[in-house]
Amino acid sequence: MAILVHDVRKSFHLQKDREIIALNDVSLGVEDQEFVCLLGPSGCGKSTLLKIIAGLEQASSGWVEIDGQKITAPSSDRAIVFQDYALFPWRTVVENVQFGLDLRKVPAKEARKKALEYLSLVNLCNFANVYPHQLSGGMKQRVAIARALVLEPKILLLDEPFGALDAFTRMQLQFELTSICKKNSPTVIFVTHDIDEAIYLGDRVVIMTPNPGKVNAIVNVQLPKPRNRTDYDFNKIRDRVFREFSLVTETSLEYVI
Numbered sequence: 196m197a198i199l200v201h202d203v204r205k206s207f208h209l210q211k212d213r214e215i216i217a218l219n220d221v222s223l224g225v226e227d228q229e230f231v232c233l234l235g236p237s238g239c240g241k242s243t244l245l246k247i248i249a250g251l252e253q254a255s256s257g258w259v260e261i262d263g264q265k266i267t268a269p270s271s272d273r274a275i276v277f278q279d280y281a282l283f284p285w286r287t288v289v290e291n292v293q294f295g296l297d298l299r300k301v302p303a304k305e306a307r308k309k310a311l312e313y314l315s316l317v318n319l320c321n322f323a324n325v326y327p328h329q330l331s332g333g334m335k336q337r338v339a340i341a342r343a344l345v346l347e348p349k350i351l352l353l354d355e356p357f358g359a360l361d362a363f364t365r366m367q368l369q370f371e372l373t374s375i376c377k378k379n380s381p382t383v384i385f386v387t388h389d390i391d392e393a394i395y396l397g398d399r400v401v402i403m404t405p406n407p408g409k410v411n412a413i414v415n416v417q418l419p420k421p422r423n424r425t426d427y428d429f430n431k432i433r434d435r436v437f438r439e440f441s442l443v444t445e446t447s448l449e450y451v452i
């Protein structure tokens with residue numbers, strides 16, 4: 196599904212006279228089945244933009260449309276995954292994944308079968324009957340992703356889903372997400388403040404800057420997936436992104452001993 200963000204502005208009133216402009220006239224087009232990363236430092240409005248696309252927040256002005264329809268509320272076409280997993284502790288892993296299907300009144304046997312199918316996609320079928328507290332952070336995030344994917348959403352919205360994980364688990368899940376998206380082909384918007392993660396995952400990286408939150412640049416990443424972080428071309432794109440943030444890369448530092 197194609198997404199169009201049209202001149203979206205979002206302000207929050209903090210106190211009587213204090214207003215924060217979280218997003219200032221943001222426009223963005225996302226193609227059907229495209230994987231777009233929103234990259235930027237804390238406070239540049241990434242989560243706010245994602246919530247507006249999800250229909251969880253309303254823009255102060257401007258609008259978002261999906262396949263030509265303006266968004267006014269959440270929909271099961273759009274699944275969202277947050278950093279904190281938000282699993283139900285009293286439900287087993289498979290019951291967590293099944294949750295949205297239960298709400299849709301899918302017959303229990305069919306819902307369980309489908310939930311197990313998606314658990315196997317995230318390599319967790321051996322943990323179907325345990326409870327979330329018995330899982331590691333990476334495993335919990337896999338459950339959260341399976342719970343979103345089982346609904347077969349056309350659009351997958353991810354808000355720093357790997358932010359709380361260690362570097363190794365994070366890289367493993369980035370690899371798994373790439374292969375899942377290859378199979379299921381949803382349109383994905385992925386929020387991160389990790390430059391490598393954005394370049395590894397995204398077809399395009401949307402660079403946002405704060406005060407007020409806006410789109411500063413868009414970088415195309417036309418490298419085959421799964422990507423190799425040590426590739427020359429990967430590093431060239433990393434350099435480009437670093438420059439967009441006015442950061443100095445390690446290769447351009449000079450050392451004097």
Ligand SMILES: Nc1ncnc2c1ncn2[C@@H]1O[C@H](COP(=O)(O)OP(=O)(O)OP(=O)(O)O)[C@@H](O)[C@H]1O
Pocket residue numbers: 207208209215216217235236237238239240241242243244388408
């Ligand atoms: N509900 C709210 N009420 C008031 N201000 C808010 C609210 N939500 C967001 N903001 C403000 O809007 C700005 C953008 O916040 P947002 O969470 O979208 O940024 P972000 O880029 O996702 O940051 P982070 O990477 O830290 O999550 C911030 O200044 C934040 O304080």
